[in-house]
Amino acid sequence: MTEAPAYFVHESAYVDQPSTIGAGTKIWHFSHILGNTHIGANCTLGQNVVVGPDVRVGDNCKIQNNVSLYKGVELADGVFCGPSCVFTNVLTPRAEVERKDEFGATPVGRGATIGANATVVCGHSIGEYAMIAAGAVVTKDVPPHALVAGVPARRVGWVSRSGERLTANMRCPRTGEYYEEDTVTGGLKVKGI
Template sequence: MDELQEEPRPARVMASADVDDRAEIGAGTTVWHLAQVREEARLGRNCVIGRGAYVGPGVRLGDNVKMQNYALAYEPATLGDGVFLGPAAVLTNDTYPRAVTPEGRLKTGEDWEAVGVVIRDGAAIGARAVCVAPVTVGRWALVAAGAVVVSDVPDFALVVGVPARRVGWVGRAGVRLVAKGDGRFVCPSTGAEYVESDGQLTEVWTGLDPLGPA
């Protein structure tokens, strides 16, 4: 007999949260106190939107995303599955930020074009880090707390500082990889294996296969 499939729990939205009726909230997602989710935003399943976090109009979140307290994702940001935004992390959207036009008139939406930050699956953005649009943070990359990202981040890269620069590689567990020579790296936590070529890192074994590498 087939095993019974557990039905996903409904989304939960705290009474003090501000969620627009036109936003889409996936099953199992929780939106905590004082968070704001704007119109046309789409949140996947089993996400956690922390206290005071902000999800801008039309922003897209995949499944299992965690936005910690006061994290800000401005439109048109796109976050893949399993993305982590630390407390007070910011994804910007204005290349030339100004409150007013050169003539001194208050800017409106017609006076500028929003540009977005893309965060690929599994990547993590540390507390108070800022990603200055338009940039892409690659799969499973790790942006250190307080870093300012102004250029694209490769998959599995560990970046720190202002401006952010790569200082190493991390695996899916977020642990810094250990070099084994000849461009090969291993995760000390999971045993996963990687190879570096032309400034890019590729998995050769995820460490999830109980039979080990081929």
């Protein structure tokens, strides 16, 4: 008797091998996981999601409908990708010019949120717990805890680990944590409670 997998894949979805999928993960309608892809535990991939090849998704990620994660994209644990957000894979695409060797790395830090219909141009990193507003176009690195919006995306504030916008006192209204500038990353870090 074959043991049932510890994850769920809808009957309309495809998972190419070799791939690994963590326990508790759910992959919904019409999604496609390409080979050499790792998806962590307790993730949810909505309808029409494409991941891979050669992509790593951490644990506890939520990838909403109509998102494609191409080679070069790497999601740390706890990343939220809003519906129809876009990750590019080359800077100057042309249909008649092969550029698969030019795919840019796009690491997304732990707990980051990418809003609906946002675009992240390849070769830029998203810091941990950063928040990309819906419809924003990211054209440069985003530091940890930054809230960015607009076209091109610019920092308009700071957010806590729980996603609350920080005011001048740099205290999270939900958790009471205080934040301070991190001179190494150009973003913020938790100072204490």
